[in-house]
Amino acid sequence: MGSTPPVFIGAEEVEKHLHRASLLLPALEAALANFSAGAAGGVVQPVRAVVPVQPHGGYLGVMPAYSAVDDALTTKLVTFYEHMKDSSVPSHQATILLFDPRNGSLRAVLDGSVITAKRTAAVSAIATKLLMPAFAEVLCILGAGVQAYSHYDIFTELFSFKEVRIWNRTKEKALKFASSVNGPVRVCSSAQEAVSGADVIVTVTMATTPILLGDWVKPGAHINAVGASRPDWRELDDELMKNSVLFVDSREAALTESGDVILSGAEIFAELGEVVKGTKPALPEKTTVFKSLGMAVEDTVAAKFVYDSWSAGN
């Protein structure tokens, strides 16, 4: 008897089962803690392999993970391209393969782009809940692409900011962002203007040199540094990196992939999972940076969530 063919769960279906990124919060918190517990946490996740597609300014990332607690096995294939000439093609595209861990059969092929947008924003929200200063009033987003939207959605759902600001390299895109989302957003003409006095900052750009300077940042602010995922790319300058308490998703990945960490020589204080577990303090009164690179196990638990919901006919 042949095995059942895999199902395909496209972007629209994924969106339907994952209409709010916050649905992933419990699974992601557990995954972060399990990852940071080492072998005892049952997460097997190598640092992703990245293949440069040099003539085209692109990269292919391969992100496998197994989570024993969830008994879930996936790999994500993600491409990301700098300087996209055709703006109708997204800079990041992803597919997730979900296997039956008992026998290795492929169960599902899922669109990975919606999951990437939502799980990344949800992880930033987890970091923000733990690390932001008390009475945070101003949220600032630098960048106005896919991740800017997913971060806006979950941040405005979970937190009560009095003001949201956005800056983008091309103002047109920031204006479009402000007119598309459900709530007031102040469009700023410079990153410095956007950041000045902000309590929480999200950097979600394709920048390869710093767009956020320590000089501009209010002491005690929390920064989610989401872009700059190559060892020679930066979003944050040395001053900010060195004068903040630095949290990462994975120490091993940060020391392999993050230009902000490697080139600044900043010391890593903790993995986010260690804070979730309670083995490291959060220090919300200090200026904090969460350097997010994205982890395969986040995709594993998110894909399992969508697949289980789809299988249950929700």
Ligand SMILES: NC(=O)C1=CN([C@@H]2O[C@H](COP(=O)(O)OP(=O)(O)OC[C@H]3O[C@@H](n4cnc5c(N)ncnc54)[C@H](O)[C@@H]3O)[C@@H](O)[C@H]2O)C=CC1
């Ligand atoms: N940490 C994680 O888990 C993940 C991180 N990312 C990263 O987040 C960042 C944003 O991703 P998306 O929103 O999907 O990309 P996107 O292409 O949709 O948006 C990127 C934004 O950056 C701006 N930009 C491009 N070049 C720039 C430059 N040199 N300086 C300043 N701004 C520039 C663009 O105008 C655009 O608004 C990327 O760096 C991406 O690699 C993406 C997925 C997961």
Ligand SMILES: O=C(O)C1=NCCCC1
């Ligand atoms: O985690 C991910 O997915 C990605 N992280 C960095 C850039 C490419 C996608």
